Amino acid sequence: MLSGWRKIGPDPTLLAWAKAAHPLAVAALRDTDQPLRCGGTWAVGLDLLPNAPDGRVEGVPLPWGLLGLEATALHPAQLSTVHPGYPRPSAEETESAFRFRLNRDAAHLDGLLPIGPNRARMIKEPHAWILGLPLTTSDAAPLVVWEGSHLVMQAALRAALAPHPPETWGDVDITAAYQAARAEVFRTCPRRELPGLPGEAVVLHRHLIHGVAHWAEGATAPAEGRIVAYFRPVMDSVQNWLMQD
Template sequence: MVEVPLGDRGWQKLGPDPAIRAWADAARAVALQTLAHSAEPWRCGGTWFVGVDALPNAADGSIGGTPFPWQALPLTPEPLRQAQLSVIRPGYPQPSLEETPAAFAYRRDRDAAHLDGLLPIGPTKARMVKEPHAWILGLPLNDTKASPLVLWEGSHRILRTALRKALTPHPPETWGDIDITEAYQAARREVFATCRRIELPAKPGEATLLHRLTLHGVAPWRPHDTAPPEGRMIAYFRPQLPTVEAWLTNP
């Protein structure tokens, strides 16, 4: 597992590159079929298809006979899970039964900003690091600026410091079972107060690479936004590191 140096910003935009574009075109054709036949319910009032593990790419990342564009990325080839197929429709987000009014307001006003890998555990929904990702790679499958990826530049450094402070008193082998909710929420407030919010739209043939500790989310669909009939569609890959210790201490 290679570490990707992303410096102080915590993100990088790649391309355009013909190999990335070829993969995106092949993936879009498969993704449209996936959407047409999926029984997964759309969330946020029918405006978000979450699509975890929904894109049927092979373990080498290839899809529809088109190879994954490793040569165009600052990444070392490794086995990949099936990608998340994240699709946003006009009107995102809408209130829904699965979210409290406060959660909906956070999604609408703060782009549902989150740190990947933290899951809500138990009746109190305590945040714990259950999926220690190595990096986050987004590959747009169609051409639109609607509801782009949003990130807070440099947030990975604030979150690393806060979570390391919260977890260091515990044995590293237990870090995935420690409630870090308070430390995470405090760090997130600091990020909102001190880090620059950036919208990062991208086209097929381009890619976005995020440091695994970068706070990010999705911008609401604005009234003037337009997209192809299927909505805004992005494939995301997040390979996992072997331990939470590696997730927190590696560069």
Template sequence: MVGQGWQKLGPHPAIAAWAAAARTAALQHLATTDETWRCGGTWFVGVDALPNGTDGSIGGIPFPWDALPLAPEPLHRAQLSIIRPGYPQPSPEETPAAFAFRRDRDAAHLDGLLPIGPEKRRMVKEPHAWILGLPLNEATASPLTVWEGSHEILRAALLKALAPHPPESWGDIDITPEYQQARREIFATCRRIELPAKPGEATLLHRLTLHGVAAWKPGNAAPPEGRMIAYLRPQMPTVHQWLTAP
């Protein structure tokens, strides 16, 4: 994974068993939640939506650590990301420019950067250790997209931006211009690839990989609930470790 910034895993029966239990929990959540869908009703964000335990187990099914190249650690409740036909659509919460970026550039982003303040300046507030996507149903629509090798471009750019500051303050430094410039370089130099996956498979991303979600294309297919993927992103202790660890 280190060279390209992503790795496909499986299929494996332990991953499939967890995905089946998570899909049951996801459908139950959808039937009772009052969370508003974004992007004109085509994207369910679902942060912390799944009721897995800190050991990752859900519905009595253990998390498939043995099928993954990851050391077990405490987990947060998984995100339930669902895409429905027509994604993305314009919505009041996005400017026309933001919508165009979502449509044309997959809303490409680096996890862990949050928009802070009225001007939405980017700061590293959630330094994740890794990003794991676990498909919950069979779908060909709106796969995860990644830019191969982008993690090293982002690492270099953000380290250069933060180097003049004490490491303990790195989470409070505005890195917006450096991030935007690195993203432009990535679009110009890195290969964009789509990573569709099925239940029983998983997609592991390096924490610094630029990634997004492809638009729903004509001919794409998914069950009535839409394309469902569970995401897990445990956090690292410090931003310094987030940027300097392998």
């Protein structure tokens, strides 16, 4: 994947999975105590879908062969749900963070967590890949990717971590290298919006910079919002996360 992403479908097996998952997702989002963020316009939906470890929901299998991914044990899917007006300012974000969310789609690399009082970025969740499965028909707030950005990020992080023993890579502050590489991505990599429909899927390289576009004027979604289920299984080591292509 030179672009760092690929889209799959539409396919009836993916549509069957999305139809089975949708009512479970709506119920899980309704019953969760996870707060809405971004001024009430975004539900993060971490680990909310009651799928089986092989991805099946209500007996409907996840079509691993179609996805081209090696079957692995999965966590309950994230249900990233966006509502009209996304994003709005909120107390949980600084003004600069809100502007970045609005103007740069909150572009980020999955797996890096802010650690300590200085919120140093460290690789704490080394995901193998990112799989997105739309559950609602909507043109609102699509996934955004920067094509080829995984190659920029790989080169920058490998260089930043090369002086350190591999077993310590998950504890190294990579904030400066990450921010500089992301700035290069904005300068050199094309930004692409990837709206999706039930019956489709998108697979992202684990090092791809991605985010969510704002809710554009005239965009539509059902009452429950624009819902995408995401799987991000964790790899066995930060070293493999960084060094494997």
